[in-house]
Amino acid sequence: MRVAFQGEKGAYSEEAVIQFFGEEVETVPCRDLPTVFSSVESGRVDYGVVPVENSIEGSVNETYDLLLTTGLKVSGEIYLEIHHSLLAHPEADPRKIRRVYSHPQALAQCRVYLLSRGYEAVPSYDTAGAAKMIMEERVLDAAAIASERTAKLYGLKVIERNIEDYGRNYTRFLVIGDKDAEPTGNDKTSIIFSLPHTPGSLYHALEEFASRMINLTKIESRPTKHRPFEYYFFVDFEGHRLEERVREALEGLLGKSTFLKVLGSYPKAAMP
């Protein structure tokens, strides 16, 4: 089993892959999120695992935009608990650290910590990539924010643990592949739709779910890009698309929307 993820070996996304598929899985690092999608589409890997949402920073916009245009289906979700550590070169003197490299989301999640220490935050494309760069270029006056697993993998030392500003920090990932999952009785479904720009259109769309007591777990709006300030709605709800009440709700929504795409149904994950 080969599963693609975004980032270098040691990235949080790779941890999510291992949490879902087990230690035996072959993880395939990809430079960016479009490459994760295209690797699954071309059959070079069996699945991809992509971040959609963090409990502090919110949605990962690029993933939502790629889900819109891909032909892939969602077959699973993963909640990964995130703990950030400050990592440095083993020869670095912690008192001489001035700059901290990491992915902008990780920097944002440690904003208060970085301010309190007077470190300058420097954005990079990847948490694990920042750690790897510090080792490869033997940087001694800067640190990286990444996981303890990353530190072990590349040989950095951990200066401080759990430096995130908020205690409960989770990222939710989706598993993407050729098809979605069979009903288990405890499922979720992800859809995308757009609506005519008339008063009450969103209200009337949500009626299809509310009247059938279908619980929405997430609603996200994304710009359509081609028509300024019109939106696609990304909605997750409880239930499988093969359940009677869900089929009825989707049929009703189809009649009210200008676009509807079902990304798939999959077993609901537990938060760790």
Place this chain on the structure above:
Amino acid sequence: MRVAFQGEKGAYSEEAVIQFFGEEVETVPCRDLPTVFSSVESGRVDYGVVPVENSIEGSVNETYDLLLTTGLKVSGEIYLEIHHSLLAHPEADPRKIRRVYSHPQALAQCRVYLLSRGYEAVPSYDTAGAAKMIMEERVLDAAAIASERTAKLYGLKVIERNIEDYGRNYTRFLVIGDKDAEPTGNDKTSIIFSLPHTPGSLYHALEEFASRMINLTKIESRPTKHRPFEYYFFVDFEGHRLEERVREALEGLLGKSTFLKVLGSYPKAAMP
């Protein structure tokens, strides 16, 4: 009149300030968005202008989070049309450019262009700041993505114009200050609310607007941060908070929400 914005002189946000307040305004650059908010709160400036949404990239999460915690009111909105240019040092040979520096949103908006030219995208905190750095450090093998106005201000040359991937690229800004605006008959109102986590709660909240034919122009969800995967809803709608039907809708919403904050009412801006 002193108005704070995020970024260096020459930033798109400064253009928005000038578009709204006129050429005579004194613009006050701020390192980051929290500093814009705190400058207005402390009375060091009269207003702040902050980006909330781009027609390609979507919402500016940090602004939404700051609107939640601030005591400031929204008194206006601005639509700025964005055109990106590739800028280089006047002595640079365009054929030798390898890297392109800019704010991650600007890099994302020119993704296809950068790929087609084989440039490496390097994130920085600010479009104008990237241009300024290229001049100050006399960088000859890299370029910046910023506006033509930035090029004039710092003396860079324009290598290529309108390099954005999508033709119609607008950013929407809000004007923040001590109080909101008087009714004009063509207004918008911005609010934030949260809901009990029960099936249909969002549907029933939106009923207050739909039943009164109040048109929602935007709905955005942001994580509450302290309770994973619970959300604040940021909603913009047409109408002023002093209009009868809007007062009734807000009163109804107050009874259904666990939190409600009215950011203010302000004249609706035209798109350029």
